[in-house]
Amino acid sequence: MPRILPLCAAVAAFALAACQREAPAPAATAPAPQPTANAAPAYAFSPDINAADFAELDKTLSSDAFEGRGPGTPGEDKSVEYIKSQMQRMGLKPGNNGDWFQTVPMVETTADPNTTLTLTVDGKPRTLKFGDDMVIGTTTGQKEIDIKDSPLVFVGYGVDAPEQHWNDYAGLDVKGKTVVMLVNDPGFHVHDASLFEGKRMTYYGRWTYKFEEAARQGAAAAIIIHDTEGASYGWDVVRNSWSGAQYDLPAKDDPNPRVPAQGWITGEQAKSLFADAGLDLDKLRAAANKRGFKAVPMNATLSLDLKSTTVDKQSRNVVGILPGSEHPDEAVVYMAHWDHLGKHDSEQTPDGKTDVIYNGAVDNGTGVSGILEIAGKFAGAPTPPKRSVLFVAVTLEESGLLGSEYYVAHPAIPLDKTVAVVNLDALSPIGKSRDITVVGMGSSELEDILKPIALQQGMTMHAESRPEAGSYFRSDHFNFAKAGVPALYVDSGEDLVDGGTAAGEAANKDYNDHRYHKPGDQYDAATWKLDGILAVLDSVYGVGEQLANDDAWPNWYKTNPFRAARDKMMAAKSAAPAK
Numbered sequence: 001m002p003r004i005l006p007l008c009a010a011v012a013a014f015a016l017a018a019c020q021r022e023a024p025a026p027a028a029t030a031p032a033p034q035p036t037a038n039a040a041p042a043y044a045f046s047p048d049i050n051a052a053d054f055a056e057l058d059k060t061l062s063s064d065a066f067e068g069r070g071p072g073t074p075g076e077d078k079s080v081e082y083i084k085s086q087m088q089r090m091g092l093k094p095g096n097n098g099d100w101f102q103t104v105p106m107v108e109t110t111a112d113p114n115t116t117l118t119l120t121v122d123g124k125p126r127t128l129k130f131g132d133d134m135v136i137g138t139t140t141g142q143k144e145i146d147i148k149d150s151p152l153v154f155v156g157y158g159v160d161a162p163e164q165h166w167n168d169y170a171g172l173d174v175k176g177k178t179v180v181m182l183v184n185d186p187g188f189h190v191h192d193a194s195l196f197e198g199k200r201m202t203y204y205g206r207w208t209y210k211f212e213e214a215a216r217q218g219a220a221a222a223i224i225i226h227d228t229e230g231a232s233y234g235w236d237v238v239r240n241s242w243s244g245a246q247y248d249l250p251a252k253d254d255p256n257p258r259v260p261a262q263g264w265i266t267g268e269q270a271k272s273l274f275a276d277a278g279l280d281l282d283k284l285r286a287a288a289n290k291r292g293f294k295a296v297p298m299n300a301t302l303s304l305d306l307k308s309t310t311v312d313k314q315s316r317n318v319v320g321i322l323p324g325s326e327h328p329d330e331a332v333v334y335m336a337h338w339d340h341l342g343k344h345d346s347e348q349t350p351d352g353k354t355d356v357i358y359n360g361a362v363d364n365g366t367g368v369s370g371i372l373e374i375a376g377k378f379a380g381a382p383t384p385p386k387r388s389v390l391f392v393a394v395t396l397e398e399s400g401l402l403g404s405e406y407y408v409a410h411p412a413i414p415l416d417k418t419v420a421v422v423n424l425d426a427l428s429p430i431g432k433s434r435d436i437t438v439v440g441m442g443s444s445e446l447e448d449i450l451k452p453i454a455l456q457q458g459m460t461m462h463a464e465s466r467p468e469a470g471s472y473f474r475s476d477h478f479n480f481a482k483a484g485v486p487a488l489y490v491d492s493g494e495d496l497v498d499g500g501t502a503a504g505e506a507a508n509k510d511y512n513d514h515r516y517h518k519p520g521d522q523y524d525a526a527t528w529k530l531d532g533i534l535a536v537l538d539s540v541y542g543v544g545e546q547l548a549n550d551d552a553w554p555n556w557y558k559t560n561p562f563r564a565a566r567d568k569m570m571a572a573k574s575a576a577p578a579k
Contacts, residue, residue: 047380049373049537051530057369059523062361070342071315071395072108079338080316083393086372087320090379095321095390096412102317104406110245111137111308118303121276135242136263145261145306150178150220152298156288157186158210172295175218178302184230190289201470215257222262225270232469237517238264244344247399315395317403319412322378324388331388331413332544333421334374336367337397355519362521367424368393374541385548397476404476408483416573419547420446421487422540423477430507431529433493439464440472445554446488453542457535484565486554492532
C-alpha cells in the first residue's frame with residue numbers, strides 16, 4: 001500500500017465526512033491449472049467464499065517464489081500469470097477488449113545508493129547519507145540531476161488551498177530553490193480542528209500533493225521533514241519504500257507536474273539543520289499551523305549530484321470479466337493491487353532472521369485473494385448477473401496508484417458505464433469483528449447498500465479509526481473517485497468479538513509497527529484468523545450482487561465534491577445520441 005493533481009483543490013475540500021470458519025467441502029471439479037511458480041499439488045477450489053480457498057490464494061501469492069511481486073521483475077510474471085490462471089479456472093473471460101492484460105508503460109528509476117546530499121550553513125557543509133539520514137529521487141526520467149547551492153526555504157506545509165484561504169507560497173518565488181516542508185495538513189501538529197478537516201487528513205497532507213505543488217511553483221527540489229505521527233509510519237517505512245527501483249508513468253501518460261528532485265529528511269537531521277541555521281524547528285512548526293504564516297528563508301543551501309539508472313519497462317494490470325446477461329456493456333468493478341516491494345537489501349524480521357523478500361501477504365495478498373474469492377462466487381452462481389462484473393488486479397499501487405491511474409485513463413468499460421467500484425487493500429487477518437471500516441465514510445450512496453448487508457453479517461459501519469493517516473488517498477479507488485465514479489473502500493473492523501476494540505487496535509498497531517512494508521509481512525497459518533476477512537468479503541459481494549442485478553446508478557452524496565464530475569459524466573451520456 002501506499003504512495004500517491006490539478007484536481008486537488010476539490011479533493012481537499014472534500015469533508016470525508018482469525019479463527020477460521022469451517023470451510024465447505026471442496027467441489028468435485030477438475031484440478032485447477034497451476035502456474036510454474038507454485039510447485040504444490042493441484043488444489044481443488046470451492047465456488048463459495050471460504051477460509052481454505054482464501055488461504056491457498058494468499059499463501060501462494062505471498063510465497064518467496066513470487067519474489068515480493070515487484071513490477072517489472074520475474075516476480076511480476078509469476079504474479080500476473082497466477083492471477084490470470086485463477087480467473088480462467090473459474091470461467092471468467094479476458095476483460096480488456098479480449099485480452100487478460102492491460103499493458104501499463106513505466107519508467108524504472110534506481111538512484112545510486114551511495115548518493116549523498118550536502119546541506120551548507122554559513123560555509124559549513126553537512127553531508128546526509130542515503131537511507132540513514134534522507135531519501136532522494138527523481139520522477140523526471142533523467143539519469144542525472146545536478147543541483148548546486150540551491151537556497152533552502154521553509155514553506156510550512158507546502159500547501160496552496162484557495163478554498164481553505166491558505167497559501168504557504170503567497171508572495172514567494174521559489175524558482176531554483178529547495179522547499180522544505182512538513183507532512184500532513186495545517187492544524188495537524190497543534191490539533192487545531194478549525195483548520196482544514198481537523199484530524200482527518202485531506203489530499204493536501206499527502207506527500208504526493210506536496211511534491212506536485214512544489215513542481216508547479218518551479219522549485220528545484222522538495223524535501224519533506226519526516227515525523228511518525230504526521231506521516232502515520234516510521235522512518236523505516238520511508239527508507240524501505242524509497243530505496244531500490246522506483247516506478248513512474250512516462251511523462252506523456254501523466255499530466256501531473258514533476259519536481260527535479262524530491263525526498264524526505266529525518267526529523268533528527270531537520271532539527272539539527274534548523275538549529276545550525278539559527279532557527280527553532282518546533283517554533284516554526286507551531287507558526288506554520290497559524291493563518292498568515294510566511295515562508296522563512298533558511299540561510300542554507302542544498303547541493304546534490306543524483307545519478308540514477310533509468311529503464312523503460314512495462315507492467316500489467318490483470319482484467320477478467322463475467323459478462324452480464326442483459327446489460328453486458330455496464331459493469332460493477334472489484335479491484336485490488338497485486339504489486340508489492342519486491343526484493344531489497346536484507347532486513348531483520350521479528351523472529352531475528354534476515355530476509356530480502358517483501359512478501360506482502362497482508363498488503364495486498366489479502367485484497368487480491370479477496371477479489372478472486374468474490375469472482376469465484378459470482379462465476380459459480382446458478383444464473384449470471386444482468387450486468388457485467390469486472391475484476392481488475394492493478395499494478396504499481398506502491399509507486400503512487402499508477403496502475404489504476406492508467407486504467408482510469410484507458411478503461412476496459414467506459415467510466416459512464418461503470419456502475420461502481422469496490423476496492424480491497426490490506427485486510428486484517430485478526431479475527432471476526434462487530435464492525436466494518438468504510439474508509440472515507442460519508443462519501444457515497446454505496447454505503448446505503450452496504451449497511452443492511454453488513455448488519456446481516458453482524459457488523460456495523462464506521463469510519464477509519466485514524467483519519468489522520470490519509471488512507472482515503474492512499475489506495476486505488478481514489479483515481480476512480482477523482483474521475484467521478486462512485487467508489488467504496490472497505491477495510492476490516494477493529495471491535496473484535498474476542499477482545500473488543502483494544503485487541504483490534506493492538507493487533508493493527510503491531511502489524512503497522514513490525515510488518516507493514518517489511519519482510520515480515522508473510523502469511524502465517526499459526527496466527528492468522530480469517531473469519532473477519534470472510535465476513536467483509538461476503539458483505540462486499542452482496543453490494544456487487546445487488547448492483548449487478550438491478551438498474552440502479554448510485555451516486556456520491558450531494559455534499560461530496562466528486563458528485564459534480566459524476567453528474568456531468570452521466571448528463572453527457574444521457575444527451576448523447578443513441579448508436
